[in-house]
Structures are given as structure tokens and as C-alpha cells.
Amino acid sequence: QVQLVQSGGGVVQPGGSLRLSCATSGFTFGNYVRSWHRQAPGKERELVAFINSGTTYHIDSVKGRFTISEDNAKATLYLQMNSLKPEDTATYYCKVQLPRGPFWGQESRVTISS
DSSP, X not given: OOXXXXXXXXXXXXXXXXXXXXXXXXSOGGGSEEEEXXXXXXXXXXXXXXXXXXXXXXXXXXXXXXXXXXETTTTEEEEEEOSOOGGGOEEEEEEEEETTEEEEOOOEEEEEOO
């Protein structure tokens, strides 16, 4: 059974940092594209970053501030978020794309507010 259990998130001031974690099970961790997505209020869900076979990609708006990483031994995906801005406020989701379809974490709410 595929499971993605998220932790982290919360409320921080602009310029602050947070780390999201996504503990996974039920599939071979390193074999598939794993990603972070977010959905801001009133907006569509968007890709934030992905990782696959050691290659990472970050969207322009988070490049240099966010870092996607993985711990294969723990089968856990991370998103380190630094220099947070109010526009980063959103609900964040981790995702793994398996041959039989996408699987999502439950959600992590991130609010940037002074």
C-alpha cells in the first residue's frame, strides 16, 4: 500500500524558513519522480519542485530559496524553504508518480505572515 505522510508546515514571518517532510512507503523510493506542489487560495495547484535519479528542478519563483532533497535510507522527501515570502502561502503536497498513477500526501499548510 502506497503511503505518503507529510509533516512540517506552519506559520512563519517573511524571511523565515520551514522544512516539509514526506515519509513514504509501499514503493521503491528512488525509482520514480517525486515532487512537491502547492495550491494558494483561489489558485490552481502548481508544481514547485521535483527530483528524479539525482536530478532536481525548481520553478523560477522558488529557485535559490527552496531545495528539494531526499533521504533514500528513510524513503523520505524534503522541501527546505528559506527566505519565505507572503506569496509562498499555500497548501503544500508531496507526490509520487507511479506507473499506475499519482499518489499524494495529505497536505501541509504554510502561512507566511508578519
